Amino acid sequence: MRRALVVLLVLALAAAAALWIADRPGTVALSVADLAVEAPLWLVGLGLALLLIVFSGLVWLLARLRGWLQRRRLKRALRHRDDGDAAVVAALEALAAGDGPAALKNGRRARKLLGDTPLTLLLTGHAARAAGEIETAEQSFRSLAGRKGAGAFLGHRGLAQLAVERGSQGEAVEAAKAALSLRPNAGWAQAIAFGDSVRHHDWQGALRLLPEARGDSETGYRRAALLLAAAGEETDATAAQRLEEEAVSAAPGLAPAHAALVRRLRAAERTRAADKALERGLAAASHPVLAALAVEASPGEPKGSRARRVASLAGQVGGAEMALAAARAALEAEQWAEARRWVERGRAGGLEDRRLHVLLAELAEREFAGTERARIEAEAHWRDAATAPAEPVWTCTACGATQPEWTPACTNCGTVGSLRWGEAAAIAPRLALPAPIPGL
Numbered sequence: 148m149r150r151a152l153v154v155l156l157v158l159a160l161a162a163a164a165a166l167w168i169a170d171r172p173g174t175v176a177l178s179v180a181d182l183a184v185e186a187p188l189w190l191v192g193l194g195l196a197l198l199l200i201v202f203s204g205l206v207w208l209l210a211r212l213r214g215w216l217q218r219r220r221l222k223r224a225l226r227h228r229d230d231g232d233a234a235v236v237a238a239l240e241a242l243a244a245g246d247g248p249a250a251l252k253n254g255r256r257a258r259k260l261l262g263d264t265p266l267t268l269l270l271t272g273h274a275a276r277a278a279g280e281i282e283t284a285e286q287s288f289r290s291l292a293g294r295k296g297a298g299a300f301l302g303h304r305g306l307a308q309l310a311v312e313r314g315s316q317g318e319a320v321e322a323a324k325a326a327l328s329l330r331p332n333a334g335w336a337q338a339i340a341f342g343d344s345v346r347h348h349d350w351q352g353a354l355r356l357l358p359e360a361r362g363d364s365e366t367g368y369r370r371a372a373l374l375l376a377a378a379g380e381e382t383d384a385t386a387a388q389r390l391e392e393e394a395v396s397a398a399p400g401l402a403p404a405h406a407a408l409v410r411r412l413r414a415a416e417r418t419r420a421a422d423k424a425l426e427r428g429l430a431a432a433s434h435p436v437l438a439a440l441a442v443e444a445s446p447g448e449p450k451g452s453r454a455r456r457v458a459s460l461a462g463q464v465g466g467a468e469m470a471l472a473a474a475r476a477a478l479e480a481e482q483w484a485e486a487r488r489w490v491e492r493g494r495a496g497g498l499e500d501r502r503l504h505v506l507l508a509e510l511a512e513r514e515f516a517g518t519e520r521a522r523i524e525a526e527a528h529w530r531d532a533a534t535a536p537a538e539p540v541w542t543c544t545a546c547g548a549t550q551p552e553w554t555p556a557c558t559n560c561g562t563v564g565s566l567r568w569g570e571a572a573a574i575a576p577r578l579a580l581p582a583p584i585p586g587l
């Protein structure tokens with residue numbers, strides 16, 4: 148409607164102009180060098196109008212042609228995108244089916260159709276990795292990692308994964324640190340950086356990668372192990388003591404943490420504080436290392452008073468290990484009945500390993516020394532000792548290996564804070580790099 152009005156208006160104006168020109172006869176003269184042309188004004192007007200119409204027609208035709216070309220380009224681009232999307236899906240399917248070469252073929256096709264987008268680079272990287280073309284995989288991940296913005300993190304992750312798979316720790320750490328600068332909470336990157344800090348004895352660096360923890364959780368044990376390792380290398384006694392106190396509160400059930408603190412306080416001749424720390428330790432963790440610290444006689448202490456002191460502490464804190472220590476102290480003091488009483492308390496507390504039978508054999512030999520009864524009873528206890536379970540050891544919850552002494556990291560697999568006293572091998576899965584694409 149509006150268009151029709153515009154056309155009518157233009158026609159009306161043209162008619163008015165034609166009438167106006169027809170009313171005013173005149174000529175238009177044009178001379179170029181020797182050539183001179185003269186024409187009536189109405190003819191020139193008509194010629195100009197025709198010229199205008201032809202020019203408008205040409206402009207219209209060009210516009211139509213341009214529109215048609217644009218539509219054609221758009222259609223082709225859409226077809227490319229659809230084909231590219233189909234290639235992406237086919238590559239993902241091939242990856243899920245474990246068909247590396249097909250995944251790579253489709254990944255390359257997607258990259259050709261869609262260009263080097265974060266998605267096609269990521270896909271080509273993982274497809275090449277699945278197809279065993281590690282160089283191509285690395286190139287794709289490196290291009291992705293070098294991009295600004297979206298996708299860089301995924302590139303670092305792919306590079307870390309390749310490095311872990313070929314056992315190149317340095318490159319894995321480099322990629323993990325680059326990934327952490329983009330996403331500080333990425334678990335896999337933290338795990339790689341954590342392992343690197345532990346390898347280099349950078350205990351504080353490793354601690355920074357662990358969340359705060361209290362009360363015997365897995366993280367608590369890990370923190371405590373790192374804190375004790377740091378305390379062991381600390382030259383300032385006050386700082387070392389602070390680290391040990393922190394270890395005790397991070398993992399109250401970890402006997403070596405209490406033992407380290409007790410030894411530190413005794414070395415500083417803070418006897419009362421050491422005794423308190425030992426009592427707290429024994430109440431929280433029944434362990435031979437703490438029982439041994441309780442028994443350690445002060446120089447010149449008579450055996451009888453030592454037996455009374457140990458028995459009093461054992462009665463106060465409870466626990467099978469302290470019962471065994473009290474029995475041993477009573478035996479040394481030749482208090483036979485007292486020794487037997489503590490052996491029974493140890494048994495009631497769940498102690499039934501070789502140490503108990505060895506102690507009973509020694510008790511029989513010494514109590515009835517030189518008699519037939521001593522020989523018969525001792526022999527029976529030695530026989531029991533031979534078949535009784537061995538005393539508990541430290542067991543790694545990551546690899547199942549056992550070791551007699553506690554260390555911050557398992558001596559077999561290197562996992563930090565994984566040792567538990569006397570526990571059966573409850574193997575926890577090791578921290579591994581997650582799957583590159585969820586579900587694949």
Ligand SMILES: [Zn+2]
Pocket residue numbers: 543544545546547548557558559560561562565
């Ligand atoms: Zn281990």
